[in-house]
Amino acid sequence: METKPEVASPRQSGPWDWWRAWWNRQSPNRQDRYANLTPVAAVILFLAAIASAFWYLRAEEAEREQEAVKRDVEYAQQRLRLRLIERQEQVMRLARDISNKDVKADQFASRAEALVQQYPEYHSLTWLDERRKVIANQSVSSIMRSERLLPGKTLGVGETETHYSLARDLMQPIYGQLDPKQHTDLNGALLQLLTPLSNEKGKFNGVLLAEYSMEGLLRYGVPTEILAKYAISLANSEGDLLAGQTIPQRTRFLSMLPMVSSEDNEYEVPVSPVGNGLILKAQAWRTSQGLVGSGLFWLVSVLSVMTAWMLIANWRHTRRRLQAQKALVAETNFRRAMENSMLTGMRALDLKGRITYVNPAFCEMTGWDESELVGAVAPFPYWPEQDIDALSARLEDEISGRHTPAGFQVRVKRKSGSIFDARMYVSPLIDAQGKHTGWMTSMTDITEPNRIREQLANSYERFTIVLEALDASVSVAPLGSKELLFANKLYRQWFGQDTVGHLRLVEQAGAYYENETAMDDVDGLAGLPTESLTVAASENAEIFVSELGKWLEVRSRYINWADGRLAQMVIATDITPRRQAEELAAQQAERAQTASRLITMGEMASSVAHELNQPLTAISNYCNGMISRIKSQQIKESDLLGALDKTAHQAQRAGQIIQRIRSFVKRSEPNRTPSDVTGIVNESLELAEIELRRRHVRLSHYVAARLPLLMVDPILIEQVLINLMKNAAESIDNANRPPDQRHVELRVVPRQEDGQQVVEFSVTDTGQGLPPEAIDRVYEAFFSTKVEGMGIGLNLCRSIIESHQGRIAAENLYNADEVTGCRFSFWLPVTGTLPTDTTSGAAE
Structure with missing residues (x-):
């Protein structure tokens, strides 16, 4: 079986190898920064250790002090408790003797005086019967005796009476307190012990009241060595001071830290057998200078501050050096970037006129490279051949220091051979030691500004020509x-x-x-538009x-x-021709109105003649009759006067008709006055009724009561009403209506129009109406629906109404699809608020 060769396992790296690898991965700047942090961390740890040690020592000291205060206060509380129990037993023995009638009232004074003289904490001993009446009383002195406990007095309502009732109910000794704030006759707070008395049958027979001075209890009940070590005080359950003294709470250094309390110098316990109503409190006197007063603390603090100061100084020095290096690099990069991004060409010359520096903008303007320009002498490659002499003279002036601060304009040749205009500014070049080393020249391409300036000059010239023309x-x-x-x-x-x-x-x-004079008191800008001047x-x-x-x-x-x-x-x-044309148009309109009135009267001539014929015929008949009767001597004086009176009345009637026609057709300037609506209507009816009677048309009118005055020209409004009523009569006549349908109605009523109070005039007829296609054109000049009409009547009516800020309208009246008449209405705005007192009703 073939076996694989063993491969050596890599060496296990420890924490040190990991830290070294991490350190090697950091940049030198980071390594320097971390190295500078090591002393800072060491100082911080040192200060933390010192602060912890001080805190521990102070906490230990505070705990020991608190234990000592607690122990001493409990010992004082036991001593005070034993003393109160002894006094309670003495009072109970005296109360038992009184209950057994071993002590009479006269004997009570001697025994009570012995107790008061022997034990200075007693303030008084008082014997009260079952009716709260004082039988006998013994105080420390007659001066300190309270008037409320004098023999023969009855115990009043108050805290003592409450304790009295409680002792009577429980038949046990009861403790209570008297606060000097509530009893002004007391010199200090008192502790009361009320011991009940009983008769031979065991029934309640009064109380023996013993009062202790709080100050006496504190002075004789608390050991002297504790009074010397602490500020001892007695307080009630609400914390009010009854006896003794208190000191402000001690504010400890580092008291905001855990386990360090600002109340470790005080302790309080209730006093038995009185209970929680009486508190014994002790506060330790300050016996040491504390942490801040310790010399060791200040020595360590000064050493710590000096160490931190040296560390901070070293850190600031290192930080400033790094900042200077960064600033130098940034400044170098900034200047290089600025030179490379500038649109202004910069060229430096030495004192001999040789080019020593050009920036990229200069090279870009001229098209020559920096290597071709630096080191060159006059004539420079960017000089045009025809300007070499002038530029050479300019260069001599520049080197000699004779240059103008405003700069000068020259022509510059690019490497491609093209020419552009440029402006150059020359300033001396001073090095860091203040030595003059050459000249700095800035060059700006002004070809485009020159073109714009020329265009602006031409534009200004054209603008001036236009304004002048x-x-x-x-x-x-x-x-x-x-x-x-x-x-x-x-x-x-x-x-x-x-x-x-x-x-x-x-x-x-x-x-x-x-x-x-106004400029002295008024801001010159007052009244100017607050919005932008351009709008x-x-x-x-x-x-x-x-x-x-x-x-x-x-x-x-x-x-x-x-x-x-x-x-x-x-x-x-100059609008003089326009104003003259407007005046001429106004005159023509006035003539047209007068002509319209003359035309109206011409059309009504036969009716007027018939109207005048009646009074004239009557006058002639009256005169002929009187002549005949006078000749025949058959007339009396009374009949003669009656006939003459009737003749004068008919003559007056004829004169009124003529005067009314004359005032209507008379040409006059427009005169707007506050006018009565009823008067305008009556004047119009007098003339219109003549034409309506001739055409056998009935006229009825209604004028609302108490109409306000109108600021109008009454003659012009009468002309409009007469024209509308005459047109209505002609429409009825042309429609050949039967007699019962030949009727025209005039109504004048107030109403509201777009929130404005107006007076509406409406003329309604029973004629043939208007053609639907002609309703919108009846007010046009020279347009008429009548065969012989001139087309100026309604046009003048609309002009008159609109000149009075009113409106006129026309509409047909229908019965189903049949036209039964037409209504012309117009309204005038109310400019006067005084109502008239006339009242008109319907009349035919």
Whole structure:
């Protein structure tokens, strides 16, 4: 059977070999860093060991001190307990003698006085009967005797009365306390012992009250050696101090660490047989300087600080050296990267004019390599042949130090033969020792900036030509200054070369104005737009300049001038022809309105003549009748006066008709006044009824009560109403409606329109209506649905209503698919709030 050769197993590596392999894998910088950490770790471990030792010693000392305090306090508590038990037995013997009637009231004073004199902790002994009345009392002195325990007094309501009741119920001795805060007549806290008394039948017969001074108990009950070592005090269950003294709690060094308490110098136990109501507390006096006062502590601390200081100084020195090395490498790399990435070409010359250094940007600009330029002397390869003489002279000035700080412009030839413009700046080259070693020249390609500058100059020239050729005045002036930044040709023709005209336009337009007095108290920027000036809306105004005799439209805008100042641009355009055209159009509209009224009256001429014929015929008949009767001597004076009165009435009626027609057709300027709606309607009805009666059309009207006043021209509104009612009568006449359907209704009511209070006028007829395709065109000029119509009536009506900020509309009325009439309505906004007092109803 073939066997395989044994292979030697690799050597098992231990922790040392693993650590050495790991150390060898680290870089030298990391090895130095880890080596520098070793002293730091050693110092930290040393400081930790010292702190642990101090902490252990202090904890041990605190534990011993706490055990000593506990032991002494328990011993003092036993001594105090024994003393209280002895006093309790004495009081119980005296109480037993009183219950057996071995001691009378007069004998009680002598025995109580003996006890009080023999045992100084007694404050008083008092005998109380079953009704809480004081039979006898003995105190340390008459001065300290309390008025509440005088013979003959009755025990009041309070803590003593509560203890009295408890002793009576339990028939056992009861301990209690009196706090001087609640009993102002006491000089200090008292401990009470109430021992019940019984008669021969065993019934309750009063109590023997013994009061101990808390200060006396503490002074005579606690051993003197303990009082010397500790601050001993008696406190109640709430922790209030009753006797003795306390000291502030001791704050120990390193008290925040475990097992080191800040209360290891005090201990408290309840006092028996009183119970938990009386606490004995002891606090140890400070007898040592503590850890901080120990000389060994300060010696070790100083040595530790010095060791740490030397270690930190060594570490800082090493760290600064590494930082300096890194900074040097970074600075070198940064300067190299900066030189390689600069777009500005750099060239260094020595004092003899030889090139000693060029950066990559210089080589890229000229197309020559660094090896071809370094060491070259004038003339340099990048000099154009035709500029060699000028560049040589410039180089001599440069070497001699005669150079301009603003630089100079030259032409540079590339290796390919092309030429470009460049600007060069020269500065002396100083080494680290302050020695002048040559000259440094920076070169920038300005071919593109020159092209842009030329384009900007051409653009500015074209812009100036355009502004000079404008038919509007353009001016720019800074705020708060009288300097004129820009003015075109038309501005100079109108206002000259100063800012007087600019400020006058701004002032009259109300865009922005400041005077010398206002600038003292008001911020010059107040009122400017808070949004960006590029989006601020311009302000427009139309003003009249009397010096020029022109109407100008002024537009102003705030702009940022080229130098950063805030300026105001004002553009003034001559709008005199437009204003003249508008005035002419207004005059033509007024003439058209007057012509419309004349046409209306011409169409109504026969009706007016018929209306005037009646009063004139009546006047003629009255006059002829009076003449005949006067001639025949058959008339009385009373009949003559009656006939004359009727004749005058008919003449007045005819005059009113003529006067109304005259005022309607009379041409006058528009005059808007607060007008009564009822008066406008009545005036319109007087003229419209003539035409409606001629066409046998009935008219009814309704005017709502207490309508407000309207700011309108009453003549124009009457013209609209008459035109609408006349059209309604013509529509009914053309439709050949029967007599019961020939009716026109006028209604005037208030209503709301888009949240605005308006007054609505509506004229409804029973005619043939409007063609559906003509409803939207009836207001167009020269469009009419009547064969003989001129097409200007409704157009003028709409113009009149819209000039009063109102609206007019028309609609057909239907009964199923049949048109039964048409309604024209218009509304006017209410500008007055005073209501009228007239009330109108329906009338025919």
